[in-house]
Amino acid sequence: MKILLDHKQLDITLQRLAHQLAENHLTFHDTVIIGIQPRGIWLSQRIARIVQEITTGNVQYGKLDITFYRDDIHQQGDMHLPAHTDIPFSIEDKSVVLVDDVLHTGRTIRAAMDALIDFGRPKKVELLVLIDRRFSRELPIQPDYVGRTIDTIITQKVKVYWQEKDNKDEVVLLD
Amino acid sequence: MSLSVKHLLGIKELQQQDIEQIFQTADNFKQVLQRSIRKVPALRDTTIVNLFFENSTRTRISFELAEKRLSADTVNFSSSGSSVSKGETLIDTVKNILSMKVDMIVMRHSASGAPWFLAKHVDASIINAGDGTNEHxxxxxxxxxxxxxxxxxxxxxxxxxxxxxxxxxxxxxxxxxxxxxxxxxxxxxxxxxxxxxxxxxxxxxxxxxxxxxxxxxxxxxxxxxxxxxxxxxxxxxxxxxxxxxxxxxxxxxxxxxxxxxxxxxxxxxxxxxxxxxxxxxxxILNQVENGVAIRMAVIYLLSGKRDLVD
Known part of the structure; x- marks a missing residue:
């Protein structure tokens, strides 16, 4: 097991990501942040909170469940149980920042984009991830904002712990 | 997570946690049904046949809508106007339909126990849409x-x-x-x-x-x-x-x-x-509305059981 980000590094990384978002968007009037269920929620909540602190105006934040859009529904023994989708605003003509904790094969993001399009036609979709496992993509999908880029092999696992859920802030690489 | 059963024949065979799981899943489908695009691509690789050997308005439309909202392909069958009137048996009818690569069967029948009987003889998942005076x-x-x-x-x-x-x-x-x-x-x-x-x-x-x-x-x-x-x-x-x-x-x-x-x-x-x-x-009308979400949940959760068939 290797610690990729400890509590303090994670905090600095989140601050940087939020500031990069604010730098590129100036105002969040036409930009919304949407976290991908289940694990992107914690990251997106933190990012939305920091962005709210450093910008003026209300930052709109939602949650998107992608269970019914997955391409592996019948490849696993068990069914994935859905989580709640909560997008209490229109995404029509908005810039959407999709947020997930770990980017690996890119299949989750493909499903998320399909799910998102069912809610309207966004002007632009960007992707923010905490950990980018590069060179392991199965689809042509790249992030716009990255916390940490790492090289991994398929058997390794990246685990992200959040204070709100796991009582600690930490990102580790498991062999 | 998965249901403890391969078919939905009767409530009698369900565990309490199966019912809770169906309800939780239905909550999400209810939310899907309130969007402007009331449809998800979850079951686009699944074909479902609705076999109705008895009259129905609500249940049949509700099942058909549920299947379509899940992007499944559907085939409708009603006994009048079919070869059943020529004397074909239930098992023969169903085996013929299944040989055309159908994954799931929704059946209403006037004989109590018909879905249990069918479940013993075919591999596909069966959903009971009402059997005689037994279960719905x-x-x-x-x-x-x-x-x-x-x-x-x-x-x-x-x-x-x-x-x-x-x-x-x-x-x-x-x-x-x-x-x-x-x-x-x-x-x-x-x-x-x-x-x-x-x-x-x-x-x-x-x-x-x-x-x-x-x-x-x-x-x-x-x-x-x-x-x-x-x-x-x-x-x-x-x-x-x-x-x-x-x-x-x-x-x-x-x-x-x-x-x-x-x-x-x-x-x-x-x-x-x-x-x-x-x-x-x-x-009464809320019941009808919820029927589509519940049936979507049942079909979705049972569709995962397909691997056991192949």
Whole structure:
């Protein structure tokens, strides 16, 4: 097991990501942040909170469940149980920042984009991830904002712990 | 997570956690149905056949909509106008349909137990859409789901089922479902329409409809199924309406408001009056609305069982 980000590094990384978002968007009037269920929620909540602190105006934040859009529904023994989708605003003509904790094969993001399009036609979709496992993509999908880029092999696992859920802030690489 | 069963034949075989899982999944589908695009691509690789050997409006449309909202391909079959009238057996009919690569079967049949029989002979997942006077599991699930939506939970809630208990598959499935979720059940109606020994299922029997209504939080009023009654069990529909029909006057005489349900089709003026069926106490149309979400949840959760077939 290797610690990729400890509590303090994670905090600095989140601050940087939020500031990069604010730098590129100036105002969040036409930009919304949407976290991908289940694990992107914690990251997106933190990012939305920091962005709210450093910008003026209300930052709109939602949650998107992608269970019914997955391409592996019948490849696993068990069914994935859905989580709640909560997008209490229109995404029509908005810039959407999709947020997930770990980017690996890119299949989750493909499903998320399909799910998102069912809610309207966004002007632009960007992707923010905490950990980018590069060179392991199965689809042509790249992030716009990255916390940490790492090289991994398929058997390794990246685990992200959040204070709100796991009582600690930490990102580790498991062999 | 997965259901403990491969088919949805009856509520009797379900665990409480299966029902909870179906409800949670239905919550999400209900949300999908409120979007501008009321459809998800989850089952675009699944083909479902709706086999209806008995008449149906709500259940058939509801299943078909549920399948379409999940992006499944659907085939509809009704026994009239099919080779069943030429003497083909149930198993032959179904095996022929399955050889055309169908993944799931939704079946309504007038013979009690038909879906169990079929499940023994074919590999595909089967959903019972009503078998004779036995079970109608998706109706019971949507009824319980609608009560949960109104009252928050089923635990400790009192539900009275009024009417033709003897011939009602809705009644039996409801009794199983409500009991598994911790609700108390009373059945009420004329003694000739209440089966002997029904108390063995853990329900109370109350022949006085007024008293049964006073006791409950929710009243589920059932249709008199004349088509299944082969000998007279009460003198006239008019007499039934007078003694066992639910009307506004009766509801207003109760100490508190209760919720009125009906699985449809309604015989207005017989088991229920229009001033009740269309009142603010009635959640009859909510039941129908929830039916699509519940059926989506059942189909979605059972579709994962396909791997066991191949």
């Amino acid at each position: 599991p998706t109706q019971a699930l949507l009824d319980a789901y609608s009560i949960r939506e109104q009252l928050g939970s089923l635990k400790g809630k009192r539900v009275t089922i009024i009417g033709d208990i003897m011939h009602s598959r809705v009644a039996l499935s409801n009794i199983f479902c409500l009991s598994k979720l911790g609700a108390e059940v009373t059945v009420s109606g004329p003694p000739t329409l209440i089966p002997k020994h029904i108390q063995d299922l853990g329900v109370r029997v109350e022949y006085d409809v007024k008293k049964a209504l006073e006791w409950c939080d929710v009243a589920n009023v059932l249709r008199i199924q004349l088509e299944r009654q082969h000998k007279p069990l009460f003198s006239t529909l008019r007499e039934y309406a007078i003694y066992y029909g639910v009307n506004k006057q009766m509801l207003e005489s109760l100490q508190r408001d209760i919720i009125i349900m009906h699985p449809g089709p309604i015989n207005r003026g017989v088991e229920i009056n229009s001033d009740v069926a269309d009142s603010k106490h009635s959640i």
